[in-house]
Amino acid sequence: MGKLQYQCAMSLDGFIAGPGGDMSWMVAHLGPNPAMDEVMNGTGALLVGRRTFGGDDPYKDTENEGEPYGGGWSGPQFVLTHHAPEAPVPGVTFVGDLAEAVATARAAAGDKYVGVLGADVARQCVEAGELDEIYVLVVPVLLGDGVRLFDHPGGMNVKLERLGLVEAPGATNLRFRVLG
Template sequence: MAKVLWHVSMSLDGFIAGVGDDMGWMAGYALPEASAPDIVQRIGALVIGGRTYSLARTDAGRPYGGAFSGPMFVPTREDPQSAAPGFTFVREGLAAALELASSAAGEKDVVVFGAKTAARCMDMDLIDELLVHVLPVLLGDGVRMFEHRGGTLHRLERIGLSSGPDVVDLRYRVHR
């Protein structure tokens, strides 16, 4: 069965996108050699939130710079026929989108993109692991990696740590 992975790059002050969903601040940073070569090869499907979909459906915003070409599922209320090529709209909800993605991924990972979508997955106990690339940038404002009003405690177990010249990779297993 596919593992569900929240894979994200984050500024040192906890933001995954800048103001106005700006992602340009991530350009030019090299991932640690321990994680870089096979990340995309281990991904079988993506589950993408609505805001992230609006960015990812353009050529400039394609996931992994266009290196990933597999199935992408978007939980939404939109008409499934209106999905951009390469994307599948799932009207039955987030759990159904993850089920479809897991089936499509086979033995490979399902990656969740989008802060709100990933937070909902965390609250539904649907995330197995987190892989966070911490970049040496302070943004000061933007989209937080995890923001949950009222708070929910999620215990994590570190299962990996590597660093490169620019980026530190943190990998965690989610405790259920």
Template sequence: MAKVLYGATMSLDGFIAGPDGDMSWLKDHLGPDPVADDLVAHVGSVLVGGRSYRGDDPNVGTEKEGPFGGAWHGEQIVLTRTPAPDLPGVTFVSTLNTALHQARAAAGDQYVCIIGADVGRQCLDAGEVDEVLVFVAPVLLGDGVPLYRHLGGATTRLECTNVHTTPHATSLWYRVHR
């Protein structure tokens, strides 16, 4: 049975994208990372938000374009209010339950990896996230899209299960307590 993982690279001040969803800041913080490299082999599907799917890939136009810097290939389920015709390997859906069902089915016994702050928040709020993996990059962005924002507040308890440091980032792996 698939586990649902919310994974992202974040600045030390908590932003996964700069202002207006700008992802170009990541170029200076991507590099070899054994945690990320190992994770790619265990991701069975990606559940991505519409803005992230249509967003600013720092590797656009290169062989590294796409999830995990182009190292991963598989079924992408895009949760969006404006579905488009499906593409090879990409399915557009408009409800969270449908997106999770299809992503889990596509993942088999591997991870469903969430990409995008809003879909990550929705899945956390729905109690559907099993683990959170954050790569903290050594940079302060000062503004942008936060990893998790819940207006009115919400508390999600996490248990740290692994910490790994490279020159590019420190990875923090958590299990979600329900």
């Protein structure tokens, strides 16, 4: 079964989205990144938080708006939510339970990664002991406010082991194993 890997871009000051979920900051930093291309090719399914699924899109007003990774990836998506839309969305399954969402996404991914998208769903996976890895592109920008990479009120000490560091134009790719 596929490993769960939190996949995101982050500002140097620790935000994956700006205030109100704004992702427009990322547009200036999107570009060729062979290491990230490998991650996308190794991803078999996505486990997405509801706010991420319905939120701001860095590809807004382009032909790739609404497409995971700007159209660079395709496959099954599982959205964790208690409020599924009435109309079905092609290629997307809405799941109300974390354990069920994780199991279904792992099965769909096969031997590939389950890409976890969204800070809240990633936090829930950490708390449940389900998150295996974190893959983060550190982008040279300071946002000052927004959605943090990891936020746990009261704090939580999660030990990580660095598995990789790759420099790319406009970003530093970091990969960690979650130890607990």
